[in-house]
Amino acid sequence: MxxxxxxxxxxxxxxxxxxxxxxxxxxxxxxxxxxxxxxxxxxxxxxxxxxxxxxxxxxxxPSGLHASMAGLSSEVSSGLTQLTETGNTRGRTTTGWDGAMLYREGNRTTLMIAVEVGVSQSYESLRAAISWCVCALHCHLGIAMCIREQGRGEVPDRPQYPSIQDENAAVDEAEEDFRRQLTERPYGPLVRDGVTWFGRVQRVVLETYRAPDESITERTILDPSRSFTIVEDGEFVGGDVPPNLQEVVLGDCIPAHILDGDAIVARPVNFFRRDWFEARFRAGMVRTAGNRMRPRRA
The missing domain is CATH 3.30.110 (Translation Initiation Factor IF3)
Incomplete structure (x- = not known):
């Protein structure tokens, strides 16, 4: 503030x-x-x-890691539009989400799923952001991912380069080194010349949010309906996370009046796969570490 x-x-x-x-x-x-x-x-x-x-x-x-995780894997594509870094206005309040799935029906769009990602963001502000999407914007399902990076120690001065070409070459070489490091330490840290450019991932938690009843207000802060720890102290521990997060169904992705029958509405939809998560997450770590090596520009 x-x-x-x-x-x-x-x-x-x-x-x-x-x-x-x-x-x-x-x-x-x-x-x-x-x-x-x-x-x-x-x-x-x-x-x-x-x-x-x-x-x-x-x-x-957003950092590279933040942007990488703003869209979640889905088996549903027909009629859906996936967006990132968009927003919505309600009265004298405006807000946005990191990712969203909307169903397009002619000129009409319906917000079905909103995604919020917090990288070392306070848990309270992350809950408030995803709760707003559910309570004020009435999306069917909110998905939040909370990522905790361990402290990197003293933040170093960013390197200076003679030219943008030298900068790109140095960062490309460092990112290749970071990828090699991830084969031994899948969740960091990423270190170059004695400097930690991305700390070890302490924890990753994936949560789902739904409106419990009609009594909610725009300012209601929801409790998660499901919570799964995926990474703990630099180790993947999410082997038991169900692909559909125990609750995601086709009716969360496509309005019920488009579907034919309660059984179809309740069909489970997979939103989590370990291979997708790990590939996307590690690519985001490398990109974030590389960007931290670049001079800050106005």
Missing amino acids: TERADLLEIVRRPLSPDVQLEVQASWEEYERVQAILDNEESRSPRLWYDGATNIAIVAAP
Whole structure:
């Protein structure tokens, strides 16, 4: 949370991946700055607004790991559109999700599943984000992945390179080294020249969220309906995670009136496979570590 400051000035600051800043601002100031970003067709940072607290949220671009895990494996494709880094407005509150599945029916779209990923983000804020998607935007199912990276120690100065070509060559070489390291330590750490660029993965937890009844409000913070630990202290422990997370069904992906019969609506849909998760997760670790080696640019 920052002190009262000029929102546009804060938006212009270079931010590390996954950083979120909360700034006291009026709705009018938020609209003015958002209009500037829209006019520039800027995709980063993202800017949201909480009308209940008059706080603007400035969200830096996601890290490679964050972006990699924002879409979950699915066996369902017909009629579905998978989106990332999109958003929604409700009254004087705007928000977004990391990934979403929407069903398109002519010009109408229905939000079916929303995905939120937190990389060393507080668990409370992650729950609040996915609860908003379920309670305010009425998506059928919310899926949240909480990723905890162990501390990397003192953050080193980023290397400086004579040219962008030298930078790309150095990072490419480092990323190849990181991939070799992952064959021995599948969840890190990733170390180069004595510097840890990605810490060991302490824990990964996958949770599902549903609205329990009609009494919920937009501000309800939900408890997870299912919770699975996938990685613990650098080791994969998710061997017993069911592919459909014990509850994901076709009716979560496609509106019931499109389907024919209760049995079809209740057909299980697989949303988790270990091979998909590990390949995607490790690619995200490597990309995040490589990006941390690049000079920060305004």
